[in-house]
């Protein structure tokens with residue numbers, strides 16, 4: 503962008519990067535790679551990308567030799583929960599039965615979640631979200647779903663609202679009453695309660711309404727009634743579908759114009775084309791598949807072949823505890839065979855599409871929120887290559903520097 507007159511001063515200037523990735527929706531190479539590119543930020547928004555030598559920054563971030571890219575958008579998380587399932591996880595990995603007193607499955611987490619106060623749940627989730635921000639995530643979705651009665655689900659919506667207020671990340675709240683059914687209850691009865699709760703969830707901050715449609719969870723008819731009622735109440739559909747069986751819910755997602763369809767392991771190619779035609783983003787969660795040793799891992803190339811937009815997400819939950827989108831990229835590449843450009847785009851622009859936020863975040867494009875990160879590696883390829891490392895050195899959300907390297911004197915020094 504050429505300044506109109508003189509040398510404009512902006513709030514923040516990021517300069518000297520080895521490469522800048524815009525991850526713009528229309529980028530021909532998928533990631534909009536600009537060697538040597540910079541970013542100019544003012545009033546929380548991006549004002550220029552690429553050549554920013556015509557700007558003066560009140561604050562300057564020196565990204566010499568590093569990568570500048572959008573913050574990650576983690577579009578599918580169950581980050582609010584009580585307790586942990588470490589005993590179940592390690593027993594399962596070793597082919598053993600978990601100890602009798604171990605917390606097991608969604609039902610175990612439900613009990614641990616119900617036993618905690620709202621304050622405790624906020625503290626527990628905030629610790630995980632701080633890890634996410636530290637590893638470059640600037641926007642995340644947070645689902646309810648471990649309360650499994652109306653009162654407990656309402657408390658989880660309150661937790662989401664408190665987290666959004668307390669933490670610098672953008673936090674999008676999703677109501678997932680239809681995650682499972684509490685022991686001793688019939689999914690039919692619980693569905694009636696969910697339908698009765700839906701008129702209030704938008705007032706409690708929910709933006710999306712999600713259903714777990716699969717064998718043993720919620721039927722296609724139950725899922726339809728819940729998602730249609732949500733649409734009437736102003737909370738748009740997201741769907742967990744076909745993770746462990748073929749349900750036919752892909753057509754439902756296409757019909758309803760769901761913002762995303764997540765898992766898709768048993769979805770047919772014809773159904774994937776239907777989803778693509780309806781503009782539904784497909785969400786791929788390789789870390790979850792790894793953690794549960796999934797019997798039929800998704801081939802993300804099937805989504806691309808069908809013409810879908812693809813998002814990567816952590817699916818952080820008690821059964822797959824990772825807060826790192828960098829690990830999701832590494833696993834998407836090695837276990838899913840994604841190209842690094844596909845994976846980086848899916849972790850930024852794709853995630854934003856899965857939350858209908860692509861006009862606000864997920865790309866470095868003038869006009870969008872200044873949500874970005876600096877990686878202390880010479881190329882974005884290291885995101886796939888350095889397994890288990892956190893390469894995020896600096897995090898900026900809405901123009902505010904949230905994470906800065908302790909030793910770099912250039913940070914915060916300003917050059918006014």
Ligand SMILES: [Zn+2]
Nearest residue numbers: 578580742817
């Ligand atoms: Zn999920």
